[in-house]
Amino acid sequence: MHLLSQLNPQQRRACEITEGPVLVLAGAGSGKTRTLTYRIAYLIKELGVAPEAILAFTFTNKAAQEMRDRVEALVGAAVRSMWLGTFHAVAARILRQEIAVMGYGPRFGIYDAEDARNLVREILREMGLDDKKWPPAQLLSHISRAKNAFLTPDDWSDASFFGRRVQEVYARYQERLRALNALDFDDLIFLTVQLFDRFPEVLARYHRRFQYVLVDEYQDTNLAQYRLIRQLAAGHRNLCVVGDDDQSIYGWRGADVRNILEFQREFPDATVIRLEENYRSTGNILAAANAVVRNNRERLGKELWTRKEPGERISVYEAPDENAEAWQAAQIVGLAVQQGIKPSECAILYRTNAQSRAFEMALSRVGLGYRLVGGKRFYERKEVRDLVAYLKVVYNPLDDLALLRIINFPRRGLGEVALERLAAYQRERGIALYQTLGEAEAVAGLSPAGQRAAQELCELFGHWRAVAAEGDLAQLVRTVAEESGLLPLYQREGTSEAEDRLENLGELISEARRFQIEQGTADLGDFLSWVALVSEWDQTDQRSDGVWLMTVHSAKGLEFPLVVLAGLEEGIFPHARAFDEPSGLEEERRLFYVAVTRACRRLVLMHAKTRIVQGRAQSNPPSRFLTEIPEELLEPLDFVRPREGAKVERGATCFTLGETVTHPRFGRGTVVATRGEGEDTEVTIAFPGGGVRSFLAKYAQLIKEA
DNA sequence: TCCACGGGCATTTTT
């Protein structure tokens, strides 16, 4: 029993009750991941269960990786054969094996949000609808909701004008996906559940294989995921789910807290274990979190406690505007770093990604590095998507959408006219666009040059397919990047923008190599699944030490000694979009609870009197969540002086020639010219090595040093 | 066919 000796009694119970259904209600910081990790280790090491017989679901790839590492540390490399991943990744893996009976080819593509949007846009064009009046993203969210409720287009019952349109888009969308041999994120789960429903013998095979099923972040599962869990656990019923109803923050994505209640109805014999001792935060931080979340009605009821000291009180800072807020946050972190804390032990959290910019500027100004989670992601870069599109066609020639993206990029003389001819030919025969390339000679009205271009492209793809068969993924990606003309195109250009793109393409090649080594497979389909399903987390730069900048959603599951939570105003956090229904507000409150419980020792809460939102100034009262914290836990924050103690004037509009000022992005420089006055002052600054630039003073946020 | 410009619009959270 050595293995479990480091756990508290409840945690230990959660590990030892391996047979039958178990529901672990684990509060924030109560050692949830630790418990799950030990449970797996216990199964393997103490009970001799084969790792292949264990299936574990996590919510993010990052969590999966972390859990794998931690289990490996306990039991060794044997865990590699355990199935552990996100619902989407596991479903994709099952479908690669089994999808044929569902009428798709095994080499299906996976469409991410942008692919799906493009497809919907194309459908709208076909239907003659304006994508301004029918925003693709909104249509897709309806479609997604339908899929999560297991409604096919035929099951659609909303007969309103709007509803019928959505239904038609949905129907066409599914039709097109099938023709493209592609699945969107929801399809991965939806189809797996359907597969198991229709083919019990297939499900039985997985029952035999997976003796133990574990689910992390259970409160964030949606109905479809819940059904999948239920199916997989139906055989042996050795199911352990771990969750916290107070941390359910994905309702907008269909997650349903009621799955926790449902679990107890479905498995009345389930053992319920509560983990309520918090090991992370000081008493004051915990008291604040408890006090706020207590205002929610829809909860199971749970009260975290700690043996720790109350610790410091929680600081509250009211900033004049969002730039001052960011500036102050940077100062606080800077001071803490001076006192010996590592930058990576500090996090600045906010509600929406759009808030990050001010912090980025403020931190660079103070000379602190940062790591930004979210925002523009690697796989969303144009050049990366282009190269991936080539790979998608190599893998799945039915993917017209991917082919269309790159058919004339880099330019190869297949312009609008040629495409129209190819499309006409394609429509006539009902074949994939790719096939028309090979039959270019037969395409009526296609110019000889167009024919040649099409043929050449077709041969290239044939060649790449042969390279793919050789089984060296990185080599394949490099070859495609080279021979498609993407790499040469940017090499020729020589601008700094082209440099960036080259670097990104190179990065994708490196990713392929890394994937091949770490995942032990060179299969293009596996790689493309991975590309489609990796969260941004996996893409953040792990090398540099820096302050963390991220949304509260991204921060779930993490902890930091120092947390600055910013933007606590009505309309921002809670977000204005959540005001409509009480459940929306409760979710915001849970989100706030998640944010507060990230902090170990020190928590700073900030709000701004005015803030520019969507280019317009807003004044919002402080967030209601601030007022829900008992006053004795709070203390107003004294303005933290800048580090050099210099007198500083922000947002100045009056300058003297030759004066030294600091620009948030470009750093220090010398004023060489001014024009206009007051609000309209335009100031020209020379930066050492950075050139000469002009700014409108009211926007530039220049800082004067006296 | 390409680029420059300008107007209009935007921001919830992510697999």
Added chain:
DNA sequence: TGCCCGTGGA
């Protein structure tokens, strides 16, 4: 503010 798209000019 900044990004994206459409327009218009070269």
